[in-house]
Amino acid sequence: MRLGLLDIGSNSAQLQIVEAAVGAPPLPVHAIRVPTRLADEVQPDGSLSVAGADRAANAVATAVDAAYRYGVDRLFPFVTAAIRDAENRDVVLDRIVQASGIRPEYLSGDQEARLTYLAVHAWYGWSAGRLLVLDIGGGSMELALGRNTDPDIALSLPLGANRLTRRYLESDPPTSKELKRMRRDVRDTLGDASDRLKWEGDPHVTVGASKTFKQLARLTGSPAQRKGPFVARTLRRDDLHRVIEKLAGMPAQHRSRLPGVSESRARQVLAGAIVADCAMTALDLDSLEISPWALREGIVLRHLSSLADDRDALPLQTLPARSEDGATVTTLPKQI
Template identity: 55%
Template sequence: MRSAVLDIGSNSAQLQVVDVASGAPPLPVHAVKEPTRLGEELQADGSLSERGAHRVAAAVRRTVEAAGRLEVELLYPFITAAIRDATNRSDVLDLIEVESGIRPQYLSGEEEARLTYFAAHRWYGWSSGHLLLIDIGGGSMELALGRDVEPDLAVSLPLGAGRLTRSHLNGDPPGRSELKGLRQHVRDTLSEVLDRLRWEGNPRRVVGTSKTFKQLARVAGAAPRRRGPFVKRELSLADLRDQIPRLTDVNTRKRAELKGISRPRAGQIVAGALTAEATMSALDVISVEICPWALREGVLLHHLEAHSATPELPLRALSRTAFASKGEKNDGVTARGTVTALPARRGPPA
């Protein structure tokens, strides 16, 4: 069955399409990305601007249309912190539903941490051991620690790279006092969970997920993405510290010229780097492995293992008839998330 995850985040709406088969890894067969750039649309009262709401609604519409063309049969659409934490979240979701015919669901920060850990644990399999996960997104940072398929500890902190850029870094490049203030803020926020993390014991393996870690590792010399997901990539604390001056001493335009740094993320990579450095230092982490799988894969893996002993997924799938009908009833299905069985796809997509 062809399934897809639609991850609507602060930088883009990303559709990841896989052909689901029992026992097979959820490697994407198609990927569609539409820019949202929500970080620049957050207003002083915590709401998203009207322009930002219309931009994300249009991005979702285009990805949903792509899902229809690619003959996706089950779609899992969800929002992350950028919209979830907005004070006008319901209004934004209403607009998305009017524009695209679907109403995305949302996960709590803890659920995001749990599902991302689930994906990382599956990637490393039995060799994962006592696993610590660090995921730095645009609006939040997730930490999870455990030995088994479910983490013993899963937390979400308001330490996303986009959020911290808006709250602490006004200069381009940022000044020394701004950098010092951001580092202190990260350390202060981490202090809320450090004792519990240390009480759980030292992890055997530490992994970093999200574009922040992938781009920082690339700047530090890791293999490029074109080498594929099975090439081992790491980011050491020493290498990260060596690279931070290259990021902080230049403006956004110059940062975007560095290998591995994408233009949309060049403005927030400094905050991401300082958060990664402070977190690794506080947790006595010498190096992190870059895990190719993260939240989107976690959602798909939960679907694949729906009949196993794993906990129930807090997201419902939309059948193709649901998201293709733009909200109209079709065979008893609406765009609010009921799952129905569809005929098997025949032949490749047109």
């Protein structure tokens, strides 16, 4: 089965096409990225401008055309915080329907956290033990902690890199006053969430799962993405401090020349780095691993799991009840 995942975010509409089968990993076939640049179109009241809605709609229409061209069997289009949290969300979704014929779903922050965790857990396996996952997107940050395929704790915070850049970093490069104010508010927002996660005890494995963490790892010396998903990548807090100092001292135009930083993300990468640093500090993390799988893979895995659940279940039976003396009680076993 060929599945298409259409992620409509603040920077782009990204169509990832995978070959998917129950019991097999989702294997990427094609990837199409169409810029949206929605961060530039957020109005003071929190709505997206007409130009932003049109840009999102046209990007989705282009991606849908590609899905037809590449023989996608099923498409799951979804929007994240950039459109989900917009004051005129329904208007934007209606505009997308007009342009493309499809109406995207919008995932809640809790759903994003759980699906990303599912993907990371599948990648690292049961040997990971208690797993802590951090995901920094454009509009929000998700954190999830657990041991099983579904996390025990899933949190979403308004700490997306694009959101914070718009709110705090008006200058380019930003002033020290802007940076201090943003860092203070990020720490305050993380406070209760980090206390709750730390209450559960230290995780065995801590993972960053998002484009932001991949970029930061690349900036601190990890291998490029073209080296493939099986190359180990890590992000160390000491290295991150040096990167933040470097990014803060240069305008966005110069950041886009750094390894792993695209032009569309050059302005927001500094805010993402500061969120990562504050989160790692609050959670007492010296380093974290970088997962090649994240939200989109989690959606595929959830879909495949639902297909597997529809299969005929094995005729499992309960054991016959026994009396205190060990004798079997003669009742028929009940199927479950």
